[in-house]
Amino acid sequence: MGLLSSCRPKKDINRNEKRTVLILSIIFVAIFSGFIGIQNLQSTLNNEAGRGVISLSVVYAGFIVSSFFAPSFIRILTAKKCLIIGFISHVAYAASNIYAVFWTILPASTFVGLTSGLIWTSQGMYISRCAISFSETQNSPMKDSFGKFHGIFFFGMAFPRLVGNILSSVILMQGHYNETTANASDSFRIKSCGADLCPEHTVTDEQFSLPDPLTVKILMTVFVTSSIIGLLLCIFFLPPLPNLLPSSQKSALRNMISASCSCLRVNTEANLILLIPSALFLSFFESFLWIDISKAYISCPFGVKYVGFSMALQGLFSGFSSAVLPALAKLISRKYVISLIIVGILASHVGLFLWEPTSDQLLHMLGFLSLHGILDGGFRTLIFTVVSYMYPKKTDGAFASIATWRAIGYTINIILAYYLCVRTRLYMMFSLGALSLVTYVVLEIRLRMKKKITEIAIDEGSEHSVESRDSGQ
Template sequence: MTDAEMNSRPNGHYPSDGNVSFGNSKTKLANGTDPAHTKPSRVEDDWSSGKIIRNLICVSAAFLFLFTAFQGISNLQSSINCDQGLGVASLAIIYATLIFSAIFVPSFVIRHLGLKWTLVGSMCCYTLYMIANLYPSWGTVIPASILVGLGAAPLWSAKCTYLTTIGMRYAVIKRETRDAIVNRFFGVFFLFFQSSQVLGNLISSLVFSQDIKNSTGSGDDGVFKCGAKDCYTDTGSTEENGTNYCELNKPEAHLTNILIGIYTACGMAAMLTVAFFLVPVKPSEENQSSNTMELFGATMKLMMDKRLLMMIPITIYSGLEQAFIQGDYTKSYITCTIGVAWVGYIMICFGVTDALCSFLSGRVEKYTGRIPLFALGALVHVALVIVMVVWEPSAGQKPVFFVLAAFWGLGDAIWQTQLNAFYGVLFPFVQEAAFSNYRLWESVGFCFAFAYSNFLCVWIKLTILISMLESE
């Protein structure tokens, strides 16, 4: 997509200039635009740069706690809850519900609870999901998955609006462009957020390392077909893939319960961090919809903007690629070949790379622009998909598992930081509708990927990924 296409304004809507005013002050930023016709964002004038940074760190730390738990357990769902595909089914339900939630829930919740308490309430939904995994069944995990789906959209909408609002205030204080500051803030946030991959998987690795029987996988014995050739379904058919390797490699129940107990404590820590330390901020009036149907209308209306239409494929791909690394790479490559005990260690490598590249991409974009970064992310993932299709994993190739995960994290870091910041910068005065669209289309990718996980061979899933990249 060209710069001209990105900067177009159909019918004069959704301005993307770098103007903003706070309180009674009006500031002209580096690009020289006039904020005369904008409404004030609700960050009070007494907010200093130090106070803004403290609240940025507070939000980021809370997400670190929460997603240490959620990403850790999500990476293991296809391995620990493999009975009739319960694990990936729960993930599919989360993102299917999120599609509905992204349109109808954020406006109602944020308007009645505010940004701060929306974050707390949504984090409570995630914590209940952890508790449900102590008693995994279709009657406990699936309802909890629906709660997470309902809470996820308000969580991310509130977070994105909060960061963008304080970022705009910080840009005025420092007399820098809004684009640069918002990118920097999202880079800091995703440094914390992607670090949750490290902590969550380190915890699971340390806990499951006590389970000796799962220190190795079963792919080298000739019974299982791992990697791209894995055509595992919930029937456990011996004709396609030997037997149900997931059941054979399942960790001991008491260790799983210890792990989930730790993750539940992390979720509670996230709630308490926001409840006691985050200072409330109100989004600007132009960022608020008066009711749910107004957000629905605004979300649908924004889909007519050609800038958003061009971003839909890449946003769907963002969901597909995250679902693949969580559900398929962990199961069909790692668990199948070298055992579930290695899932955490390898995903730590993914998380470290993701976190560092998230932080760096927010700063590098200032010098390169977004298009070169998106191109780099696409090239890296295309190369990885080709390697995964032709590679036949074996237990003697452990370093390769780490390398592939690391480079996947590099690409994911670009998609996450740049897409989040891009939506905020392109549509600064319709943020709820913009981030509603973002979560909606990303959730479509997640939902489809987890929904077909138990029915397609891995090589077909990889083909879908590369097809989506080509469509961009």
């Protein structure tokens, strides 16, 4: 760690909040351009024996474990060093996909999973600390700062989807394609795309055309290069958060236990319990995009080379939504915007039930993906804003908890994708969305009541202080 300490920038986040968030966003663009590009192609390019879906399930299963222990390691190593370790794993993951077989991508997937919790908990801490610092120095409302800085970051997170997916389509379109011929029985051949697609409908059975191996290797090499650039930017340009390294091994162990317990304690609080269905629904909604929509609604009717461009469009609208909807929530109230987003997602699921995409409906698909991006970007940004608002002094435990539940949602949905048809999982997602709407409304009612009680207590305290001064006179 000596090298990392020597590379630490001299500036901290104080009075450099916007600069820090901008640097963090650029780093995530470089790192996740590769990861998101690979993730969206896994269910198609590595469909043999379910290799792609299995590797993603390993990533998010490890994500669950690392999210729980993330506060402990962040207290010992600092948020910046945890980010560096996590980004090294993403370089390894991209490199493993150059020669994608089980013995290369499964260890790399495990490495990514066991460090992803560190990345996303550290990211939440960086954004929250910057927002709090900005609020204090500029004397602005803290909830507005949370919405502003999370909006800036997630607007930046649209660009990995743009860059990674456009690179995918541009490079894959340069390759040579060979139409594969199915040898399986007609019972396993695809009959329709969309909600009726099932796990037994493999790439070969569906007669998809796949790019030649050299083209895929070139694409993965580009993604490795992008990940390395992000890692170097993190090492040399990202300012550190305050070092929480304890002075002895005994205190280190005590701090690790305390940090893990803080994550558990947060999960026993009623407000976070009410937010859990929304976190799970968000993860189901996001993972459905790159597992099912990319395969059942894009690759199946239009071909794998359209996945990148389609996902890039979704990412563009997701970034736009991340910047605009927090501002809209400030104007008309956050609770109305989030509730409308959940209703919009449920309505889009009804459309997916009914729609059977065909090769002449590309514009329909692009319109749906634009709507998906608007709902996705706004939902994700505002959920993180709610977490920051509820736990401004316990960001490590709160964000670790939300990251854990999101990872659980990703893992469950990926595993279900290996066994269940798209239509069955759409029913499950619709039920979860309805539950999340109810629990979120209850959460907002509780937060409103707590705010009123706090205001009453402050007013009574002020009146008591005035009466005491009057009696003293």
